[in-house]
Amino acid sequence: MRTIRCKNYEEMSRRAADVIAAQLILDPKTVLGLATGTTPVGCYQRLIELNREGAIDFSEVSTYNLDEYRGLTHDDPQSYHYFMADQLFNHVNIKAANTHVPDGSNPDAASACAEYDHMVENAGYVDLQLLGIGNNGHIGFNEPCSDFPVGTHCVDLTESTIRANSRLFEREEDVPRQAYTMGVGTIMKARRVLVLASGEAKADAVRAMCYGPVEPGCPASALRLHPDCIVIADEAALSKCPEGL
Numbered sequence: 001m002r003t004i005r006c007k008n009y010e011e012m013s014r015r016a017a018d019v020i021a022a023q024l025i026l027d028p029k030t031v032l033g034l035a036t037g038t039t040p041v042g043c044y045q046r047l048i049e050l051n052r053e054g055a056i057d058f059s060e061v062s063t064y065n066l067d068e069y070r071g072l073t074h075d076d077p078q079s080y081h082y083f084m085a086d087q088l089f090n091h092v093n094i095k096a097a098n099t100h101v102p103d104g105s106n107p108d109a110a111s112a113c114a115e116y117d118h119m120v121e122n123a124g125y126v127d128l129q130l131l132g133i134g135n136n137g138h139i140g141f142n143e144p145c146s147d148f149p150v151g152t153h154c155v156d157l158t159e160s161t162i163r164a165n166s167r168l169f170e171r172e173e174d175v176p177r178q179a180y181t182m183g184v185g186t187i188m189k190a191r192r193v194l195v196l197a198s199g200e201a202k203a204d205a206v207r208a209m210c211y212g213p214v215e216p217g218c219p220a221s222a223l224r225l226h227p228d229c230i231v232i233a234d235e236a237a238l239s240k241c242p243e244g245l
C-alpha cells in the first residue's frame with residue numbers, strides 16, 4: 001500500500017484525477033471501477049475539465065460502479081445511477097452503453113447480483129478501481145462483518161452508514177436499508193486500486209485500514225494485501241496515522 005499525502009481535498013482530487021488520466025492515456029480501453037459519495041466529486045470535476053481540454057478521451061472506456069441502493073429506480077435522484085450521470089457521465093464523451101451500475105430496481109437480489117458479477121467478469125475485471133471509505137471502514141457497501149464477501153451481494157446497511165448517508169436525503173427514514181454491492185473479492189481483482197480519503201471524520205477508518213489488523217471488521221483492511229493499492233488522502237484523514245506514512 002502506497003500513500004500520497006495531500007494538503008487538502010483539492011490537492012487530493014487533482015492527484016487522483018492525474019492518476020486516472022495517466023491510466024486512460026496509457027490504455028484508452030481502460031475498464032474503470034467507479035465510486036459514489038462526496039469524496040470522488042472533486043476528482044470527477046477535474047476529469048470533466050481534462051476531457052473538455054482534450055487531454056483525456058472516454059470514447060472507448062467502460063465503467064463498473066461499486067454499488068447501488070436496492071429499490072431505487074435509475075432515474076431516482078438518490079440513486080447511484082443518477083449520481084454518476086449527473087456528476088460524470090453526462091459531461092464526458094463516454095458511451096452510455098459502456099457504463100454499468102448494479103440494478104437496484106431489480107427486486108430479485110440473487111439475479112441482480114449474479115448478473116452484475118457476470119458483467120464484470122466478462123469485462124475481464126477492472127483495470128483501475130476508485131474507492132472512497134466509509135467512517136466504519138466500509139468499501140463499496142461492504143459493511144464490517146465476520147467474513148470478506150467475495151462477489152456482488154445484497155447487504156443490510158448498518159445504522160452508522162444510514163446515519164452518515166442520511167445527509168444526502170431529506171429524512172433519515174428515506175435512506176434505503178439495503179444495497180447491492182460488489183464484494184471485497186471482486187474489488188481485490190482490480191489490477192490497481194486507488195483509495196481517496198478526506199477530512200477528520202475518516203481518520204479512524206484510514207488508520208484501521210493502514211495499521212489495524214487485516215480483518216473483515218474493517219473491510220478496507222483487505223486492501224493491504226493488494227499488490228498495487230494507492231491511498232491518496234489529505235492531512236486531516238491521515239491525522240491519526242503515524243507521521244511520515
Ligand code: GLP
Nearest residue numbers: 036037038039132133134140141
Ligand atoms: C457510501 C458509498 C461508498 C463511499 C462511502 C463514503 O456508503 N457506498 O462507496 O465510499 O459512502 O462516502 P463519502 O465519500 O460521502 O464520505
